[in-house]
Amino acid sequence: MLFSKTCEYGIRAxxxxxxxxxxxxKTGIEEICENIEAPRHFTAKILQILTRNHLLSSQKxxxxxxxxxxxQLKQPMIALVEAIEGKEVLSKCGLGLKACSExxxxxxxxxxxxxxxxxxxxxxxxxxxxxxVSLQTGKAFLKID
Amino acid sequence: MLFSKTCEYGIRAxxxxxxxxxxxxKTGIEEICENIEAPRHFTAKILQILTRNHLLSSQKxxxxxxxxxxxQLKQPMIALVEAIEGKEVLSKCGLGLKACSExxxxxxxxxxxxxxxxxxxxxxxxxxxxxxVSLQTGKAFLKID
DNA sequence: TTAAATAAGGATGTTTTTGTCTTTTATTGT
DNA sequence: ACAATAAAAGACAAAAACATCCTTATTTAA
Numbered sequence: 001m002l003f004s005k006t007c008e009y010g011i012r013a014x015x016x017x018x019x020x021x022x023x024x025x026k027t028g029i030e031e032i033c034e035n036i037e038a039p040r041h042f043t044a045k046i047l048q049i050l051t052r053n054h055l056l057s058s059q060k061x062x063x064x065x066x067x068x069x070x071x072q073l074k075q076p077m078i079a080l081v082e083a084i085e086g087k088e089v090l091s092k093c094g095l096g097l098k099a100c101s102e103x104x105x106x107x108x109x110x111x112x113x114x115x116x117x118x119x120x121x122x123x124x125x126x127x128x129x130x131x132x133v134s135l136q137t138g139k140a141f142l143k144i145d
Numbered sequence: 146m147l148f149s150k151t152c153e154y155g156i157r158a159x160x161x162x163x164x165x166x167x168x169x170x171k172t173g174i175e176e177i178c179e180n181i182e183a184p185r186h187f188t189a190k191i192l193q194i195l196t197r198n199h200l201l202s203s204q205k206x207x208x209x210x211x212x213x214x215x216x217q218l219k220q221p222m223i224a225l226v227e228a229i230e231g232k233e234v235l236s237k238c239g240l241g242l243k244a245c246s247e248x249x250x251x252x253x254x255x256x257x258x259x260x261x262x263x264x265x266x267x268x269x270x271x272x273x274x275x276x277x278v279s280l281q282t283g284k285a286f287l288k289i290d
Numbered sequence: 291t292t293a294a295a296t297a298a299g300g301a302t303g304t305t306t307t308t309g310t311c312t313t314t315t316a317t318t319g320t
Numbered sequence: 321a322c323a324a325t326a327a328a329a330g331a332c333a334a335a336a337a338c339a340t341c342c343t344t345a346t347t348t349a350a
Binding site for chain 2: 112
């Protein structure tokens with residue numbers, strides 16, 4: 001509903017990588033996908049996007065893989081979503097009207113605007129690290145073994 | 146983001162039909178689509194779904210068209226959304242995890258649950274008639290002429 | 291009772307999203 | 321240097337969403 005599959009996989013992968021960021025070894029795509037139960041090649045593409053957008057770091061070659069810098073760990077969730085879905089996604093009309101605006105609102109406009117703000121707040125207020133910590137402390141899960 | 150195109154067209158069409166429900170004539174698909182700027186045949190299919198779900202009424206033949214009973218006008222928006230997107234749409238995990246639950250939550254679980262409740266409240270608290278009235282009183286618009 | 295109107299239904303087409311496979315490029319340990 | 325490894329990139333495939341067209345069924349006005 002809220003997120004596309006692409007975005008779901010992207011968030012899950014980023015959070016998993018973040019949760020492994022204490023280790024010195026980088027995390028390979030294979031391990032990531034096993035742990036988030038996402039399709040291998042498709043997820044690799046999504047991580048390419050995130051890497052191009054400097055939300056992840058990667059290294060090719062032996063012992064290469066994905067990792068995150070301290071700076072990247074501090075990024076809010078909304079940065080992931082905007083990188084994947086596009087910046088506009090959080091400002092479009094709820095009923096899909098091009099012309100919808102404050103002065104000529106759709107019938108859902110005001111209520112929807114408030115919902116959208118809630119969503120923005122949620123995504124701006126949580127860093128990737130926050131999510132990763134909840135994994136690490138066993139408060140949350142990406143996969144049930 | 147929140148709604149699929151199908152759902153957007155469905156809501157817009159239903160609201161338009163509702164806004165015409167004071168008139169004695171029924172509203173034809175052609176008129177509906179002109180006024181909500183939606184594709185003719187695709188929208189017709191969506192209205193079939195809503196009609197089958199008794200959220201709209203229709204009549205074939207000369208002077209036929211779509212209309213809504215008083216009962217139908219009182220339905221909350223959420224009824225439209227559930228008829229089109231399915232009942233589950235408002236209870237799925239935000240990160241797409243099958244196993245996500247209160248006891249084994251995903252890292253987004255709690256915040257997302259609260260957002261989802263906001264959405265449910267918005268959609269349960271507004272009737273189709275409410276939306277139609279905002280059109281009729283010029284407070285809101287589906288199309289800018 | 292017939293022709294016109296109108297929604298319903300089915301078949302089909304297009305586009306976007308989701309997913310896979312193969313090749314290329316960069317890196318590194320030996 | 322070289323072989324192995326791993327991400328990047330590109331081509332392709334499948335499924336779902338979005339959209340159109342044609343036929344059928346129903347209703348009603350003339």
